[in-house]
Amino acid sequence: MTDFFSLENIEELQNSYRAFGPLISVLLPFLESFLPFLPLFVFVVANASAYGLWIGFLLSWGGSVAGAYVVFLIVRRFGQARFLNFMTRHERVRKLIHWVDRNGFGPLFLLLCFPFTPSSIVNVVAGLSGIKKGEYLLAVLAGKFVMILTVSYVGYDIRALITQPGRTAVVITIVAVLYVLGKVLEKRLNAKADKEFEKVQAEELQEEQEKDG
Numbered sequence: 001m002t003d004f005f006s007l008e009n010i011e012e013l014q015n016s017y018r019a020f021g022p023l024i025s026v027l028l029p030f031l032e033s034f035l036p037f038l039p040l041f042v043f044v045v046a047n048a049s050a051y052g053l054w055i056g057f058l059l060s061w062g063g064s065v066a067g068a069y070v071v072f073l074i075v076r077r078f079g080q081a082r083f084l085n086f087m088t089r090h091e092r093v094r095k096l097i098h099w100v101d102r103n104g105f106g107p108l109f110l111l112l113c114f115p116f117t118p119s120s121i122v123n124v125v126a127g128l129s130g131i132k133k134g135e136y137l138l139a140v141l142a143g144k145f146v147m148i149l150t151v152s153y154v155g156y157d158i159r160a161l162i163t164q165p166g167r168t169a170v171v172i173t174i175v176a177v178l179y180v181l182g183k184v185l186e187k188r189l190n191a192k193a194d195k196e197f198e199k200v201q202a203e204e205l206q207e208e209q210e211k212d213g
Contacts (some may be wrong), residue, residue, distance in 0.1 A: 112143025
């Protein structure tokens with residue numbers, strides 16, 4: 001195991017990854033938007049390590065933004081189709097759609113800033129909501145910029161992670177903080193969405209009772 005993480009093996013892996021060319025470096029983050037079980041964090045680190053901080057960041061950012069927006073457009077186009085109707089039957093999805101309709105850019109941008117946010121769910125909910133296409137594109141561009149640049153910075157120098165234990169400790173701390181903050185933000189936004197949705201339901205019920213009366 002120690003030999004596997006030697007500098008020679010790390011550099012060999014970097015060279016092998018780079019040999020696939022930039023297309024695969026864009027394609028993998030793009031596919032993660034459709035297949036959320038794929039490890040976007042790993043792809044971003046691999047790109048930054050193989051191509052350097054800025055080129056690796058641009059490759060990851062371009063692929064991830066393109067994938068997220070394509071998913072959004074597909075859901076926006078076919079969201080009312082019968083084979084996608086099952087998503088809007090879930091109360092949680094309806095609450096999130098209502099939350100996006102009410103709050104728009106802000107919460108979407110914040111959610112997309114964190115690497116462990118389930119961005120595939122964000123893309124689908126945004127596509128089912130009434131948010132404007134340009135507004136969501138801006139949220140994706142800005143949110144992914146912050147998230148991917150942070151992860152790229154964390155992972156661009158794999159050599160340092162092996163040879164500098166202090167930097168490794170800092171990186172682990174940053175990743176842990178990002179994870180915790182992302183989950184706390186997600187929980188708070190979900191709670192606010194629940195509260196607003198219940199308020200709207202109560203208002204609609206009151207209106208119906210007044211009509212019946």
